[in-house]
Amino acid sequence: MVDDLRFSDFTISERLRITALTARIAKRGLADDGTDRVDTADLKRRIERIENTALKRKRKKP
Secondary structure, X not given: OOOOOOHHHOOHHHHHHHHHHHHXXXXXXXXXXXXXXXXXXXXXXXXXXXXXXXXXXXXXXX
16 A cells, blocks of 8 residues: 555445455455465556545645
């Protein structure tokens, strides 16, 4: 997560989306049988986009 953000900086819908994506990452991690073939990069990129949106909104405030 970006250093300048706190969980309170996110909107409720962003919090829910991050929570759901984190759960999906955990589920994929559990599905891995030790072969490291499970890719979670797509979900991590989605979380990063949400973080960047929140950071832009935070920096825009006076």
